[in-house]
Amino acid sequence: MSKNNPLFKFAILSISLICMVAPAVSATVPDILSVFPNRSAGSIELLMSVPNFGIFLFVFIAPMITRKIGDKTTVLLGLTIALLAGVTPAFTTNYTLLLISRFLLGCGIGLFNALAYSLITKYYSGEERNRLLGYQGALTALGSTIFSLIAGWLLQFNWHLSYLVYFIAIIPIILFGFIVPNGQQDLEENASDKKVTIERAVIFYSVYLFFVYAFFMTAIFKLASLFIEMGIGTPAQASLSLAILTACGFFSGIVFGKVKQGLKSFTGPVAVACLGVSLVSLSLANHLVLVTVLVIAIGFFQGLINPTVFSEVAEVSNAASQNIASTCLLVGINLGVFLNPTIISGFSKLAGITTTSTTFLLSGALLIISAVIYQLFIQAQNKKVKKVMEQ
Structure with missing residues (x-):
């Protein structure tokens, strides 16, 4: 599919829907506190902040992984980890599992976070690149808002259900998996003779x-x-x-x-x-x-x-x-x-x-x-x- 096809552009942009969704379930903290009365408020709030550590850690690691397995596989791996880890709290009340799953959610997001930007800058240039970078920011904000609203609505039934909101990650997995090609030969040929440098x-x-x-x-x-x-x-x-x-x-x-x-x-x-x-x-x-x-x-x-x-x-x-x-x-x-x-x-x-x-x-x-x-x-x-x- 041509990179100028609107569906191709949306497939690349769709991963931005998941970039800022880790805090979407923050409203579940009071309910989780009631489940773990012997744990401090700080330890429960850690469940909300620990994804940021995972994101920060894997933003560093992601470029090395990408060089080994490629852009597409890295994005799909990150989205899959985010999906599975994101919904895990819906099925457990074990604090250790909750903590690990929240950390892994951040790791998954960290894997594709930089690619949400760099794929646009690799495929496009000039005004088209600027326009799509703007849309990328818009979809990140939209994703954060949608996740928070749905999680808040599900919370009225049960705090576990709020975490089912991460099933939305299936959308970019399908779009990116089926539409974005496995190889990036045209990009690789252009970049093959260029050294990775930090200006x-x-x-x-x-x-x-x-x-x-x-x-x-x-x-x-x-x-x-x-x-x-x-x-x-x-x-x-x-x-x-x-x-x-x-x-x-x-x-x-x-x-x-x-x-x-x-x-x-x-x-x-x-x-x-x-x-x-x-x-x-x-x-x-x-x-x-x-x-x-x-x-x-x-x-x-x-x-x-x-x-x-x-x-x-x-x-x-x-x-x-x-x-x-x-x-x-x-x-x-x-x-x-x-x-x-x-x-x-x-x-x-x-x-x-x-x-x-x-x-x-x-x-x-x-x-x-x-x-x-x-x-x-x-x-x-x-x-x-x-x-x-x-x-």
Whole structure:
């Protein structure tokens, strides 16, 4: 099947539906606590966080596995592990099995996480690549939203049933398995004479995403605390706002191609700057309607960042290096998310910050500074390219 066939494109994009589904069953924690009254809340909450460790670990390992067994087999292996491990808690109340299965869910997702991006950058270029990277982000957000909604609906019957939501992984397994070819001879021929390298720009973007996510995740982790501190609303309303924030990533992904086409190299700096301004404004907001508008803005602008950076990295990486480049970016993102509390706490102590609202102000200001650094880097890159062309 031609790579330009819409069904082929959807088959590649379909694996993105599973990339961010590990937390979808977080609402089952209270019910699981009642099943294990002798275990601490922390040990039960570990069931929700341990997939992230599996993802982080296998994002590192995946490129080596991919070189041995190929892109398609790696994706199908990862999806199958995610499916089987994901549904296991539906059939057991053994804590050890629950913990192992949740860890393996993360391992499965980690196997194909980078390929969700690199397959697009391998097969497509230019505006088509930008458009599909936007759709990739949109489907990731959509998958997270759909999984959470279905898991929440099943939870009203039984917490075990919530984990049946992972059966949805059958959809990308079928699509990818039947439509994407076994061999990638055309891609391999193009990449055979090229060495796998990590460009300096890839290192910059990986470190950059680390800090951007370390600052941005304040909006996710501390929104409920901000609601309570400022008397904006209840934790339940904060939870709804977070769902809106995630959903907005779908819309920014859909329009990313057009935004990139219009703003060109300014897309990334503008998105990060607007994200920073939104966080600063949120720290000053005192009405639920205004907060909702700002949450929508945060979700939209954050949804533009990943496809922008992955697109720009694809332009500086050769065909043989696309997967390792995507892996580096994902490592930066996951580390930033994981270390957000530590980094923000450190900055807060230096600045003498003690309130949640001021923490939002600090995070927003750091993002605005990050946007300036982003723009300076792009200008330096453009000057370098211009100098090479003149020679």
